[in-house]
Amino acid sequence: MEIYQPSEDSHLLSNSVKDYLINLNKKINNITNINNVKYNKSSNNKYNPYSLASFINPNHINNKSINSNNNNNSNLSAKFKSSNLINSNKSPLSSSNHINDIKDLIKIIDIGSGSGIQAKTCKKLGFNNILTSDINPNVIKSLKKQGFKSINSNLFEKIKGKFDLIIFNPPYLPEDKNEPPDSRHATTAGKQGYEIIIKFLKQAKSHLETKGTILLLFSSLSKPNIIKKQAKALGYGLKLIKKQNLFFEKIFVYKIKRKQSKALL
Structure with a gap:
């Protein structure tokens, strides 16, 4: 060859x-660190690797609201509308597998x-x-x-x-x-x-x-x-x-x- x-x-x-x-x-590692992400969510919203991928890659969403915590730059508040989230049975972010999902x-x-x-x-x-x-x-x-x-x-x-x-x-x-x-x-x-x-x-x-x-x-x-x-x-x-x-x-x-x-x- x-x-x-x-x-x-x-x-x-x-x-x-x-x-x-x-x-x-x-950026992916920071955002997918479950301990450093705060969610504003209703009971019907599912937060999964794909919704967070939308945060990282705006190509996949229409609306987002991102607010940095002035006291701790590693803390992010991400607000997603339920219509923007991809329905999934996957569990919330907890392992490196979810990072790979995003990649x-x-x-x-x-x-x-x-x-x-x-x-x-x-x-x-x-x-x-x-x-x-x-x-x-x-x-x-x-x-x-x-x-x-x-x-x-x-x-x-x-x-x-x-x-x-x-x-x-x-x-x-x-x-x-x-x-x-x-x-x-x-x-x-x-x-x-x-x-x-x-x-x-x-x-x-x-x-x-x-x-x-x-x-x-x-x-x-x-x-x-x-x-x-x-x-x-x-x-x-x-x-x-x-x-x-x-x-x-x-x-x-x-x-x-x-x-x-x-x-x-």
């Missing part, structure tokens, strides 16, 4: 994914998976609701043999549904006519080095949950000002979270959300 090796930029994005999910893990509600897609390093990072941190995709059918075979659900797709062409986290390490170099056609899918983003990235951002709008997040890597060779301008025109807000200087370029990782999104994710 051929295993594709991650590049240096893949490691930078993987570190960003790791930091992001470690932070999310902390399984968080849908992740790794576009252009390649070696699968991003999906592996997610899995190591306990997030298993992962879909991988790639334009290269040989990559798909490799990912499936490694145990990942994987779809052979050009960006979102064959992808259905919406995701809480979208990860993309795109090809980002300008076209080089001397490059062999077989390797262009992995390196070339178009004549100017940003066309595929813009196409991705346009398509991602239909697959990103309202409060979802995109983690996107690109290079100083990709004309980043054009990418950022186009992203803002599409209704995204961007935040630089990592940067690395290489010999002939700089690579950046941006956290991208819909404008005015105030998700906890």
Whole structure:
């Protein structure tokens, strides 16, 4: 079985994914600590891992009221309307199994998976609701043999549904006519080095949950000002979270959300 090796930029994005999910893990652990959560509930309300998942991930609810206790920052008062709660026979939060239940509600897609390093990072941190995709059918075979659900797709062409986290390490170099056609899918983003990235951002709008997040890597060779301008025109807000200087370029990782999104994710 051929295993594709991650590049240096893949490691930078993987570190960003790791930091992001470690932070999310902390939020999940804090909120699912039954001793530090106070409920305002009627006799008909059932408080279970899925209702608390709604608190963590606003994609799954319409209304919420959250008040921090000024005397103890670890204490949260969460008020849920009964219509927002998912009916379940599960018992109230009491074990790590419930934390895993919440993690399984968080849908992740790794576009252009390649070696699968991003999906592996997610899995190591306990997030298993992962879909991988790639334009290269040989990559798909490799990912499936490694145990990942994987779809052979050009960006979102064959992808259905919406995701809480979208990860993309795109090809980002300008076209080089001397490059062999077989390797262009992995390196070339178009004549100017940003066309595929813009196409991705346009398509991602239909697959990103309202409060979802995109983690996107690109290079100083990709004309980043054009990418950022186009992203803002599409209704995204961007935040630089990592940067690395290489010999002939700089690579950046941006956290991208819909404008005015105030998700906890």
